[in-house]
Amino acid sequence: MPKSKTINKKKLLGGENSKAEDVILEVRNIADPKAVEILSRFFKTGKGEYGEGDLFLGVKVPPLRKISKSYKGLPLPELQKIVKSKYHEERLLGFFILCEKFQKTRTDKREQLHLFYLKNLKYVNNWDIVDLSSRDLIGDYLIDKKRDLLYKLVKSNNIWERRIAIISTFAFIRKGDFKDTLKISELLLSDKEDLIHKAVGWMLREVGNRSLKSETDFLDKHAHKMPRTMLRYAIEKFPDKLRLKYMKTGKE
Structure with missing residues (x-):
């Protein structure tokens, strides 16, 4: 019986029943307040700098990637709540999840995910988020398409x-x-x-x-x-x- 419960839990994890709050809870449980100052300096959040005003929780990239693989089934309305977070790591995680969804989706079904990304470009607002999401969600999407979008950007x-x-x-x-x-x-x-x-x-x-x-x-x-x-x-x-x-x- 316990084994069956574990299997069911795994089936539900990251699926249509998942909520943004589940994802956010996982991130905040591993946040390290001691790392906040270091990350804030590294990503230039001071007045007049490129990341001015950005807020950090103190979470490194590898744990965020691991979490993203568990929530690739997260519905887009829930994902929307994450990508617009005031916290840098939560936004990055949101786009990691979007990339996971994109990579697992058939090529002819990816348009919705690409458009979701374009709709949320204002939250792709630091170099790491750009570098770790745009290659999939714009570059890979445009492989066999017109590339006018790049010349607009x-x-x-x-x-x-x-x-x-x-x-x-x-x-x-x-x-x-x-x-x-x-x-x-x-x-x-x-x-x-x-x-x-x-x-x-x-x-x-x-x-x-x-x-x-x-x-x-x-x-x-x-x-x-x-x-x-x-x-x-x-x-x-x-x-x-x-x-x-x-x-x-x-x-x-």
């Missing part, structure tokens, strides 16, 4: 939407398709934000990991006007001689 005044535009292309890079990464990187060459420079450099490096020529062709054309941080990220894995060549031509 890259023109946004919102730093996180611009970062989403470039990071989403990682899904295409993994398929050996670099054209949108290179086009969007070019559009972001004059961006003023360091977090955009890092994201562009990172994606260019990922291109180079698969096709060094594709990356060096881009650098031969643009290295002289690339922000220093962007260039450093892009050439991080280059052999010393090649890296020094581009550092000499890079923008000061």
Whole structure:
């Protein structure tokens, strides 16, 4: 009898009967108040910084991922309550759950989850949430579709939407398709934000990991006007001689 109860509990966990409150309770039970100050500094929550006003509970990423796997059946109305939480880790967990749902859903049934993500973009409001959700919920979704959305996002005044535009292309890079990464990187060459420079450099490096020529062709054309941080990220894995060549031509 006890064994049967355990099985039933597992069937219910994360299913249609689950509530946002169940998820939130699990997160808050593992919160570490001692880590709050460290995370707040790391994610720049001070006045005038990119994460100004964000609130933390003190929970690391691995436990959040573990919880997300248990609640992939959570209904979207309940998930909505989590992704709009005032706490950073709960928002991140909400998008982890959405990614889990997306990955377990047939390709032709994913539109609803993609649209849910777009509807909640204002809560994708720090670099870790961008990086850990957009590759699935935008990039993977657009693999076989028109990509006009990315070119709309890259023109946004919102730093996180611009970062989403470039990071989403990682899904295409993994398929050996670099054209949108290179086009969007070019559009972001004059961006003023360091977090955009890092994201562009990172994606260019990922291109180079698969096709060094594709990356060096881009650098031969643009290295002289690339922000220093962007260039450093892009050439991080280059052999010393090649890296020094581009550092000499890079923008000061």
